Amino acid sequence: MRSTNSSHDHYAKNPNCAVGHFLHDRAHSRHCLLTGRLDVHISTLLLLSKPYSHLDMCTRSSHSRPSPSFSLLLGHGSSPVSSRVGVGESKVGTMASIVRLGPAQQQVYIEDVEEMFDVFMLSLNTVIGDGSIEEFILQNSFKIEFIGELATFWLTEITRDNRRVSSEPGEQQVEFELPTEVLALILSQLNMRDNIRASAVCRNWLAIAASVRRANNPPWLMFFPKYGDMYEFYDPSQRKTYHVELPQLRGSRICYAKDGWLLLFGPGTKDIFFFCPYTREMIELPKLQSAHQIVAFSAAPTCPNCLLFTVKNVTNSIISVSTCRPGETQWSTVNFECPMTFYSNTWNKIVFCNGCFLCLNVNGALGAYDPENVTWKVVLRPPGYTHFFSVHSSWRAKFMAEHDGDVFVVYTCAAVNPVIYKLNLMHRVWEEMRSLGGMTLFASFLSSHAMTDILGKMRSNVCFSKVLLYGKHCVTYSPDAGRYYPRNQLYDWEEQDPFESIWIESPKDPSIFLQR
Amino acid sequence: MVTTDEKGPLTAKKKSVIIRSCDGDEFLVSESAAVLSTSLKKILEEKEDRLIHLSDIDNKTLAMVIAYLSTHADDGLSDDLKRSFDQEFVSGKEFDVLKYLVLATDTLQVTCLCYTVAKKMADIMKNKLVEWVRREFDIQNDYTPEAEAEIRRLDAWAWDDRQLEDD
Structure with missing residues (x-):
């Protein structure tokens, strides 16, 4: 944390002041769970009997919520990682994850600390095993993190010597760590591709990234009847077809x-x-x-x-x-x-x-x-314009879709595999794409969609507006494999009736739509 | 100045508070701005003292948050203006600055800004190498080489040939 040096110095100069603020703030943060981090000199822990009661109350209030969870994280310094230990029911909460690191360099007055941590004894004992909490604290500098429902506060206990060493230039490893909720908020904003890569950062990130990973629902394919008012909607993710009467469209x-x-x-x-x-x-x-x-x-x-x-x-x-x-x-x-x-x-x-x-x-x-x-x-001539007599001049059906400022065009004909271009407006060229890289194109004659984060076999494919195998599969083309599915044959999309079907965004709540 | 504040018996009495950053800088903030932070609001409801010490927010970050709060507490500004302020507020900021900002907004429970900053950070993280993310967040890789290779193998498409950036 950028501020740790200065704040530590502040406390180092005047530890009592730190204690004062600590208690002051703590006393008012019971409900709001204020304060991401407190740098407290070890001696201040002597005075923590007061916050204890707050913690207790805080715990109780969190118990009244549907899913109380507390996580207890022990560690020190820059890398509070190693093992995570789940601890069963304790007075504190239902979960604790505990990490221990590094040797301690400071003595602690055990009795007071124990009083403070009375609530956490159960959890601690699980980790410490046979050793006493005294020994544990004597041997380790520690950090404790409580993750409540709304926010996080944690006490950081890093010995003075420790910090002084770590704040020296060259050897700097000033710690920066985001609370789980904040990290989850950030990762939830990533698309699936970036989310998956974020999960390779470390184990903790994997758990958080996986918990906020979201997939997009593919659009539905709507079929327009030649006669009558019965419209068909095909949901490719469920491979289901729904029939709905829409006389308004007659x-x-x-x-x-x-x-x-x-x-x-x-x-x-x-x-x-x-x-x-x-x-x-x-x-x-x-x-x-x-x-x-x-x-x-x-x-x-x-x-x-x-x-x-x-x-x-x-x-x-x-x-x-x-x-x-x-x-x-x-x-x-x-x-x-x-x-x-x-x-x-x-x-x-x-x-x-x-x-x-x-x-x-x-x-x-x-x-x-x-x-x-x-x-x-x-703005742009057709791709392959110079090769006028090449196979490209016989392109038939084309599909164009937009995604996030990028434009994609699929050229198809009955003689060769489709070719996908990405429009580069800056250089005014069509760039041929050998792979869709996790994106899915839903191609229908009148309008097409490009979507990311689609699960299953549709990913990285072009999905056409035709359903085969008795409604079990829409025709897709995989640029990676260079072939159509389900049948390895070529299609002439120009022959399809343009008004027969169109991809449309799926309903937010299909059940309401279908019950009507 | 007549106080027409009806936010509570305590807030009606006093018009401004002093917020002190962890490095000792003090900021005079109008109470209407301070209460936009849920954490500060709760402190003010419980506490007579007009001085709030934030032991984990440095002066630069706190100054930014206060600028945000003051703008949003200004009744003279339209919602559209505030929205465009939000966008400008995060644009052009270094990733390093945003990290502390998101932490501070979470601590102070300024939900709206926290969300905006988190979104901006996610935008910057797009198409970045895993190594870049580790460096920026100061994270030690605790995977074994085998475990990391397995993650990359499972969803190979996420590591496709599209260019990933390292700065």
């Missing part, structure tokens, strides 16, 4: 899906609307004339920054971009003269990335619309 077809919301368009009525199949919420939008092109949106319609976007050619060199926000009464359209021809058609792939809509056309060229500055430009 006469409309799917445009796009993102953040658990569907965007649907009625070719007959020109109605365009958001629909959440899980809550059955519907959000109407102004009618869109001639919506033969795909329409995409940036975020859930409940978000303030939700923007709808569609693009089409007016002439060969003029591009027309229409946008709309939920709540507005009409679409606004801007025409751009485009020096670089960009053929837009129904099967554009659109993602929203870093504030821009990126639009991949059927040839593989990438255009970008910046809603803030109202600009349109073609």
